[in-house]
Amino acid sequence: MNTLDQLRSGNLRGARHIQLACGLTAFPQELFDLADTLEILDLSGNALTSLPNDLMRLNKLRVLFCSNNQFAELPEVLGQCPQLSMVGFKTNQIRTLPAKAFPPQLRWLILTDNRIEELPAELGHCTQLQKLMLSGNQLTTLPTELARCTRLELLRIAANQLHELPAWLMAMPRLSWLAYAGNPFCATLEGAAQVATHIPPMPWNQLQIQHPLGEGASGVIHRAEHFDSGQVRQVAVKLFKGDVTSDGLPRSEMNACIAAGTHPCLIPVLGQIAHHPTDANGLVMPLIGARFRNLAGPPDLESCTRDVYAPEVRFDMAAIARIAFDIASAARHLHQRGILHGDLYAHNILYDDQGHALLGDFGAASFYSPTTEPLAKGLQQLEVRAFGCLLEELIERYDGSTGSPEELSTLTQWKVRCLSGTPECRPLLEEIEQGLGELVGSCTNQRPTPAATDLAIWMPPD
Structure with missing residues (x-):
C-alpha cells in the first residue's frame, strides 16, 4: 500500500505498481509523473466517481483496479488506453457501459456486484477477451455479439436476472469455466435440488x-x-x-x-x-488428511485464465494418470447429478504424493437438468475443455522418470480431444474416466478406483 505523501514527494518515482486507498474523491494528478513506468494502478477502496479524460497519458498502464468506489458509469476514457488489458470495477454503482469504454487490448473485465442491466453489442469487438466477470448485476439477456469473443474462456453471469442460458454459449470454442447460478431460469432446479437432498x-x-x-x-x-x-x-x-x-x-x-x-x-x-x-x-x-496439498495456485495477472504452479512441481506418469482419473471421476459424478462445477481448476484440487486427488470449491457451481438435450451435453462438453486444460498442465510437468512413450501418447490424445475447438467433438467425462482408468491400470498394474481418503485439515485458496 502506498500513500499520497509518498506520491507527492516523488518517493514513488519509477514505480511500476501503485496502490492507493485513502478516501480519494479525485484522481491524483501526480500519477501522471509516472507515465513512463506505471503499469499497474490500484485505486480500490476510495470514493471516486470519475477518471480524468486524459488517462491515456499513462501509456504503459496495463492493469487498472477501481473496485469499491462510487462510479455510476464505466469511464469511456478506458477505451483510449492503448495497453490496458485488465479492468476491475467490482462493487460500484455502475448502470451504464458506454460503447467506447472497452480498451482494444482488453483480456480481463471485472464488473461484479454493480447495477448493469444491459451489455452493449460493442463488447463483441473485444477479440482478446479471455475473462468476463458479471455476477451480481441486473442483466436480463446477453448480446449475441458476445459470441464473437472467440478467445473467451471464463464467464461469470451468476446472480443476475437472466431468463435463459443462450444456446450459442455452448458453441464458443474456448469457453471452459462458466457460472450462472442464482438466475430466474435456474431457480426451479436449485430449489428442487435443495428439497431432494437431506x-x-x-x-x-x-x-x-x-x-x-x-x-x-x-x-x-x-x-x-x-x-x-x-x-x-x-x-x-x-x-x-x-x-x-x-x-x-x-x-x-x-x-x-x-x-x-x-x-x-x-x-x-x-x-x-x-x-x-x-x-x-x-x-x-x-478435516482432510495432512498429506494433501493444493495442486497449484490460482491465475495471476500475467496468466489470466491459467493456474500458476510452483516451479519445482513435477509428476511421474502414474501420478498424472491418477490425478486425472480421480478428477474425471468426481466431475463425471457431478454431471450425472446435474451439477456443472464451473471452476474445474488445479487450484481447487488437493493431491498427495501418490496422485490421489480431491476436487473442492463449489463457489461457481450451477445446476442443469441432465435429461435436457442438447443443453446438458453442451454444458458437459464445455467443462471437458477445463479438464483438458488441467491435462495439458499436468503433461507439461511430466518428469519423464516413469511411463512409456505409448502412455504419454495416450494421455496427449485425451488432452487433444478435450481441447478441441469444436465443442461437440469433445468426449464426455464417462468415456474419459474409463480411458484414464485403463491408463492408471497400465501404470500401476492395479485396477483403478477413486481413492478413499483419510481426514485432516483442508484450506481452500481464495
Whole structure:
C-alpha cells in the first residue's frame, strides 16, 4: 500500500505498481509523473466517481483496479488506453457501459456486484477477451455479439436476472469455466435440488470453534470440535458471508455442496449448521488428511485464465494418470447429478504424493437438468475443455522418470480431444474416466478406483 505523501514527494518515482486507498474523491494528478513506468494502478477502496479524460497519458498502464468506489458509469476514457488489458470495477454503482469504454487490448473485465442491466453489442469487438466477470448485476439477456469473443474462456453471469442460458454459449470454442447460478431460469432446479437432498442439521451449540483455517470469497473456514452423545470429533466449519462473490451467491455454493452427494474424490458435507446466533449459514465438513496439498495456485495477472504452479512441481506418469482419473471421476459424478462445477481448476484440487486427488470449491457451481438435450451435453462438453486444460498442465510437468512413450501418447490424445475447438467433438467425462482408468491400470498394474481418503485439515485458496 502506498500513500499520497509518498506520491507527492516523488518517493514513488519509477514505480511500476501503485496502490492507493485513502478516501480519494479525485484522481491524483501526480500519477501522471509516472507515465513512463506505471503499469499497474490500484485505486480500490476510495470514493471516486470519475477518471480524468486524459488517462491515456499513462501509456504503459496495463492493469487498472477501481473496485469499491462510487462510479455510476464505466469511464469511456478506458477505451483510449492503448495497453490496458485488465479492468476491475467490482462493487460500484455502475448502470451504464458506454460503447467506447472497452480498451482494444482488453483480456480481463471485472464488473461484479454493480447495477448493469444491459451489455452493449460493442463488447463483441473485444477479440482478446479471455475473462468476463458479471455476477451480481441486473442483466436480463446477453448480446449475441458476445459470441464473437472467440478467445473467451471464463464467464461469470451468476446472480443476475437472466431468463435463459443462450444456446450459442455452448458453441464458443474456448469457453471452459462458466457460472450462472442464482438466475430466474435456474431457480426451479436449485430449489428442487435443495428439497431432494437431506443433510442433517448440526446445532451450533454442539460446535466449539477453535481458530480460522482460511478465508475465501464466500466465507471463512474454521477448525472446530463437534460434541455429540459424549463423542468428540475434529471438523471444519465453513460460515458463509452474505455478499455476492465473483462467482455468485454463497447460498448457491452451499446448495451445490449439499447436492453433490458422496464420492471418494469430493469433500463430504457432514451437516448444515442450525440455530446460529446471527442466523448465519454454514456447513460442517471433515478435516482432510495432512498429506494433501493444493495442486497449484490460482491465475495471476500475467496468466489470466491459467493456474500458476510452483516451479519445482513435477509428476511421474502414474501420478498424472491418477490425478486425472480421480478428477474425471468426481466431475463425471457431478454431471450425472446435474451439477456443472464451473471452476474445474488445479487450484481447487488437493493431491498427495501418490496422485490421489480431491476436487473442492463449489463457489461457481450451477445446476442443469441432465435429461435436457442438447443443453446438458453442451454444458458437459464445455467443462471437458477445463479438464483438458488441467491435462495439458499436468503433461507439461511430466518428469519423464516413469511411463512409456505409448502412455504419454495416450494421455496427449485425451488432452487433444478435450481441447478441441469444436465443442461437440469433445468426449464426455464417462468415456474419459474409463480411458484414464485403463491408463492408471497400465501404470500401476492395479485396477483403478477413486481413492478413499483419510481426514485432516483442508484450506481452500481464495
